[in-house]
Amino acid sequence: MLRFYAMQSSGNCYKVRLLLARLGLPFELVDVDLLRGENRTPDFLMKNPEGRVPLLELPGGRYLPESNAILFYLAEGTSLLPEAPLERAEVLRWMFFEQHSHEPNIGAARFWLKLVRGGRELRTHDIDRWLEEGYAALGVMERHLARRRFFVDGGLTIADLALYAHTHVAQEGEFDLTGFPAVQAWLARVAAAPGHVDMGWRPEASSQLVNIA
Ligand SMILES: N[C@@H](CCC(=O)N[C@@H](CS)C(=O)NCC(=O)O)C(=O)O
Known part of the structure; x- marks a missing residue:
């Protein structure tokens, strides 16, 4: 097992x-x-x-x-990892984006502001940068999703799961998703897919x- x-x-x-x-x-x-x-x-x-x-x-x-x-x-x-080379590469593209531009800001803000006691004081100098770069990443997602149901055309993939994990709790890192309606609609679509767990x-x-x- x-x-x-x-x-x-x-x-x-x-x-x-x-x-x-x-x-x-x-x-x-x-x-x-x-x-x-x-x-x-x-x-x-x-x-x-x-x-x-x-x-x-x-x-x-x-x-x-x-x-x-x-x-x-x-x-x-x-089906969560397409076979066609270009679609596989697009899955990787968004997973690299998640690791480079998204998780280091949105995930880090949540970790230090929500999960670590005293984290705000320990990382005071990072908070503005996390917010600025995290909102920039959300802006990229919003523009991409404005015309699509999922990150890669053809349906739900592991790129969506990778990005969902930190985005759906972004408010715990003090991000406000109000200005990102396409991101919010996408979060709801991912959560509604069969087999979803919280x-x-x-x-x-x-x-x-x-x-x-
Ligand atoms: N890029 C790695 C990041 C892994 C990571 O940062 N894990 C954190 C928890 S979310 C951890 O183990 N931190 C403990 C440490 O770095 O000492 C991944 O996506 O798996």
Whole structure:
């Protein structure tokens, strides 16, 4: 069975749970508490030298980190990852955008302003930049989605799941989506697709990292 190391409140981890649920793939969830440093133990660093979640353990013992690499691997052969080279490249285009322009601003603002106690004081000098660059990323999404139902023509793909994860909780990073009606309509379309689960969803099989030898 797949084993998935994650933190429940992380948008990067939610992307992967969302895909696993949507595909109906059974997996064991292992909670890693970043705030207690469980991702920096020698044992965890053996699994992922970056010391980060999400991390997927495959049957046979290989490990795959990086949320979008995990999405790309798991979605192969499904309608969520088109076969045509140009459409595959467009999926990657939006997943690179997500990692370069979107998550480092919208995800970071939510992490420090909502999830870390005292985070606002610790990162005072970053907040204006996160807001400016995060709103710029939302503007790119708004212009693209004004004429489309999903990021890549043809239907829902993993590019939508990657971008949905942090966008649907952007208000927790103090972003106001009122001026982005196409983004809001797209969020509703993604959430209405069959197999959608919310961020709180967990599989039946789950454990805490410290219980794993
Ligand atoms: N680009 C990576 C980012 C992973 C990442 O930043 N994970 C955070 C949680 S969302 C983490 O593990 N942070 C702990 C640390 O960096 O020490 C991905 O998309 O998976």
